[in-house]
Each structure stands twice: as C-alpha cells, then as structure tokens.
Amino acid sequence: MSNQFRDHLGRPIIAVTGMGVITSLGQGLEDNWAALTGGRSGIHEITRFPVNELSTRIAGTVDFIDLPVANAVERSYAMARETTLEALAQAGLSGDFNGPLFLAAPPVEPEWSARFELADRAGPAEEPGDAYDRFLAAMRERPDPVFHEAVLFGSISERLADRFGTRGLPVTLSTACASGATAIQLGVEAIRQGRTERALTVATDGSVSAEALIRFSLLSALSTQNDPPEKASKPFTKDRDGFVIAEGAATLVLESLESAIARGAKVYGIVKGCGEKADSFHRTRSSPDGGPAIATIRAALEDAGVGEEAIGYINAHGTSTPENDKMEYGAMLSVFGERLKSIPVSSNKSMIGHTLTAAGAVEAVFSLQTILTGTLPPTINYQNPDPSIELDVVPNVKRAQQVSAVLSNSFGFGGQNASLVLAAEPR
C-alpha cells in the first residue's frame, strides 16, 4: 500500500475536492472571499419580519435566494442545494454522487403562519389553552401533508439525497454551533472506515425568524448594538455584547486523496484531523476553565498527527459574546502557550455573523481558502481591544501570509465542541 495516500496512523488521507458557500455576503466562494478579505460586513437590518419592538433588530439573513415558499425548510434546502451544486461543479462530479450524505440542519418547527392558518380554519376557543384541540379538529376535517412534511427533520436531506443521488440513509445532525464541523467529521470517519471513497458534507441554516431571534434574545445571547448593523459583531473587543444571528450554507466534497488523484481531481486541501469533547458544565455556559475546549483542540491536533507548532493560523469560533471569546482565548492560550501571540487568529463572524448550524462548515471553507490564497481574512470592528485577550486578530484589514495548516474551532451551545485541522495538499 502506497503511503503517500495514508496518514500517520495508516488511514486514508482526506482531500477536499469541491467547496461551495453562501452567506449574507453573497452566493459562491468567489464573491464571498472577495467580500470577506475586503473586510465587508453582511450584517443588516432585518426586513423579513417586523422588528420595531425587539431589542435586537439586525441579522445576517440571506434574502437573495428564490424560494417557492418563504419558510425555514425551503430556505435551508435551497441554500444547501446551491452550495452543493457549486461544490460538485468544482469537484468535476456530475450524475449520481454515490457516496453518503451528512447534513447539518437546523431543528425546524411549524411556522407561525401555519398555526395562524389552522386557527383561522378551526372554530373559536371554547376554553383557554385549547388551540391544539382546535387545530386537531381542523386537521381531521382536512389533512395537510404539506404541514407534515414541513415539520419533519428528515425532509431536507431527503430532497438533497434525491437531487444528488447520494447513497444510503443520509444523516441529518445537530450539534448546535458545532454542527457544520460535525458533518465534516462524520464524512472523514466514513472514508477512514473504508465505507466509501467520497462523502458529501453539507451544513445549512436558514432559520432566522421572530421566534428564533426572541429565544436567543431572552437568553441575552445577542448583540443589541443595532446601529450601525455592520459594527455589531466585534469579537475579542472590550465592548463585544453578543453574537449576531445569521444564515448561510456550505458544502464540502470529501474524497480519499487516493481516489481524488486517481480521477485527476484538483485537491483544494486536506482535512487532517478532527477533535471533539462534550462539556458537562451547564446548558448554555462553557466550563469556565475551558477544559472541554482545550481537550477538543488537543484531540484535533492529535488526530491530525501534528504538534501545536504546525498551526499557522486559527479560524476562531469568535462569536463576539463576552463569554465565548474569553473562554476560547483561555483555551487557545493553554494549548499554544506563549506562541499564541504570534499566531494570527481571526473571526469570520465579525463579518458574516453566527451562521449557527452552518458555521463550522462555512468557516472550514474559508479556512481552506485562506491556505489556498495566502490571505488571512481580518477580524473587523476591532477598534477597542479587550486588554485581557492578547491576540493578533488580524485587525480590520486582511494580511498576505502563507499558512500550511489551520485550526478551525466550533464551540457549541449545549456543550458540543468540535475542532478541525485543515491543511494544504501534501507535496
């Protein structure tokens, strides 16, 4: 067995042969990268629903994709379809994909418009709290298969599986803010297991609605600095006050390096290692000592078979919440020690906001693009540094710098953490 295609543990090396991305900055890798390296923000005032009385009125919603019906499932599917089309075209693959599908997708619930519609066609209230009894009576009179399909968590992957001819039962997953990275990790594992030569890993989130926004607001997780919107997300600064909710999607075509080379595919980079560790501290807060985040980063480095000195740039989780940025800094400091000061660390979220379920994959695509182009995207809105966080955040302006390996962090709400080590194609 040739070892040019095997890693330090004798496993197949995983190549990325196709990438696609959508964020509030636009559609497609090229446009996104131009905006991202130009330091442009995609955060804007919300127009999807009225926001006058809400404390947060801004988001990084994606409002430029055509939808048959405006709901979270249609939007999430449409973005996933578009990024997958882009990634497969880049990979030079057409026809049935013939590998497994791993999809990170938001948990969906019926839209409020659907509840209002049911209430309209049901009778009036007979007693407080009886809306669902009336909804049921209305459903008995006239079933609504569209309502059913719209609330099934498996409906997005079903459509992607049919559209792209993936193999087997697709996995739909959610590990909160780490979901996108987990999807990639599942694809990596499947190829390493020898179950497949290629895997389609997709992450999408088009679920910004009034209720989603208000739920995060009630947990004091969102920035309320609405004006101007593009200045709200300011990771690692002293006046950061929460994340900015956003939408987006990304697709990565993963392939064993051997099969990629054999078919003459262009290799955009390597997924060298994945690490994960769950937190048992609290439902919304990370362990203050950063233990699980530290373990996650270390696990990713170990899986990649590299020491901390190999990492030339860190694509931070960097949500711009007071707590995450402090905890993430502490975790990085304890892994990288004094050298951390000399490793550039930037947060894409300063420009695209927090794309939640999609974030891990969107940021993996940008990490690979960083390696490919030798350009570090900046952390914008870095005007007032937090003195307790001593980082080179690539402040405000992009930087030309070649890097061969990147660490991309995703630390989730609910204790789920994942880190990826992405690297240049081996020479």
Place this chain on the structure above:
Amino acid sequence: MAKSENDVVITGIGLVSSMGVGREAHEALILGDHAPAPIVETERFAPYPVHPLPAIDWSQQIAKRGDQRQMENWQRLGVFAAGLALDDAGFKDDAEACASMDMIVAAGGGERDINVDSMIVDEALKRNDREALLNQKLTTELRPTLFLAQLSNLLAGNISIVHKVTGSSRTFMGEEGAGVSAVETAAARIRAGQSTHALVGGAFIAERLDIILMVEAIKGHQTGAWSPIWARDKDHGGGMIMGSVGAFLILESRAHAEARGARIYATIETVEGDRGNRAEGLLEKRLERMVEGAKPELVMSGTTGFHDLAAREKAFFEKTFPNAAIRGFGGLIGHSVEAQFTAGIGLAAMALGAGKPVAAFDTDHEKAMTKPASTAIVTTIGHQRGEGIALLAANA
C-alpha cells in the same frame, strides 16, 4: 461468525415504556409464556389512543431537582433512560469510562408551550397585525428556559450534565431514520476501531398535542380503541398508535467489554439504513438487500401499524424467512419514532441474552416460538421515509 476484538456488542439496555421501567420489567413481560396486555390511554387525547408513560421516580436517575426542572418530559425521559442503560452496563459510577464514552442521540424536538401558543393564536384571531402581536407575546410570555428544553441537541447536553458522558456528543435528527443512523454510525466506528464504547438511543413522548397534530396532518393515527398492530381497522384512521418510550443502549467493542468482564446480551452483526421510493417492490428490494445472508429465527418488527406498510413488511418477512417468528413490538409499547429502532434492538437483545423465546404479542397474527432464537432481525420502517435493519446474534 468468528469472534473479533472489534465486534460490536450490546452490554447495556435502558428501556422505559408504558409496560414499565427498566430492562427487567420488560424481560418479565416479553419472555413469559403468554402475550402481555398492552397499556393504552384512550381518554386523555381522544379520539387518539396512546401508550402512556409509566409511573417514574425521576430522582432514581436524575438526582438533582434542579436538573429535573430544567427539562420537559421529552428530555427528562431520555436522560432517565440513558441513566438506566449506563446502570445496566455497570458504567454509572465509572467517571473515567463516562468521560471517554461516545454518545449519539436520536432526537426530535421538544415540547411546545401549549398555553402560550394558544394565547397567541387566540389573540391573533382578533387582530390584523399578527406579526407585531407575535413579537410582543413571544417577548413577554416565552420562558427563556423553555427554549433549551425544546432544542434537539439539548437532550444530549443534559445527558452530559447529569451523567457526565462527555467523550463526544452528537445529535442525529430525522424521525425514525435518526435512530437507525445513530446505531449504524456508532457500530461502524466501533468496528473500525474509532470508538470503544458508546451510548446510543433516543426518547419520544407520545402524550403531546403538538406531536399528535403532526401525525394527524397525514391521518396517521388509529382512532378510538387499541387493536392488534397487524390488524388495525382501515375504518378507524391510519393505523399508528404512538407510545412514550425512552430507549438507550450501550454498545462496546468486544475487547473493551471482555476486558472489564461485562455481560454481553448480543452482538450486532450488521446494521444498515436506506431510503428511497417505496412504490410496489422497491421497498422490498431494499429490505432484501439489507437482510441478505441472514437466517433469523426472530424478526422484531418496529412497524408503525400503517395499514399498507405493516402488511407489506409482514408479507416480506413471511416469504423471506418462513420459519422465523415475527413480533410487532409497536403493538405492545406503541410507535416511538426516534426511539423505535433502539427500543427494538433492546427488546431483541433481551431475548437473545436471556436465551428465551419471546411470547407472541398478538396470538392471532404471530406464531409461537418453541425454542430461543440465536439470531434476530430488528426492523424499523419509517412512517414517512427511511428504513433500518439490524441483525443481532446471541453471544454464543
């Protein structure tokens, strides 16, 4: 099959259903000499019968009251069943084993606040600025903690908090298929040496109007009274009776289990999921591929009870394995969507582990077993999509 270090073995079963709490309670019912009587609640959600939760002393698995309060029933049931599985495998107080244990949870969504939803739609009926009303009401009426109780990945999050299972935490979604993928993924990792021990499972609460509404949208429920799952009446709805179930398993590599002297209920020989068009013959073709080479004496069927799907599944297995006994466990504990596949695997593993025949759940449509099974197939054919098959063998 020759034994190997990375065989996937089942060493813990945590099951809660209308039939009772824990493995022993279920063994006593299904491994006896006559069909146990199902427990059905027909009044509370009439016209929809459901298999309700049994009486549960939550503090047995969730010691802190504060933790119990942070969850609604769906998460609480899952955390409780996960604790039972850990207990059953002897991992409950093994902090080190839990800290390195992998976890995959098959999750749906959590409970809606029915009163808040009702208040909002009732008010909206009188208004024409519904979106503004929605903002006002959600801002003032939603309990911040309810969001966490509704989030799919927070069942796993709560298991980490309560039981300290932190090796990894993944939540799969997608109805019945989520349970299938959870077992398939955990088993594939163990077989490949990527994992040594894993907690896998899910929970489902049938006693929820928001869930009942989802299935009524396709007229899926049997209405009125319970009837045997293989003979549900087409004049009374779609055939499904849902059941509240929490079902978790501990899967281990044979080497890991044997090194600690764990009791092995059964081996998972193969487990696979698939999906696709279900037009006549196509579903059967996928099932045929997935059971190829198997020679089961027992088919533990997770059929939903949907008339057409139940009939097709039964016909397929009667034709393919004429000597095998079929048991539709949904008739006994109800259909539990995300928890269905791990519940079926748990029940089959109990029979294989105890080396006893399984009583017919429905004597009119299921034949008696005269001797214990040494291999069993577990099925789950999703109510809308997705199919899963596991082949289990006794640990001879």
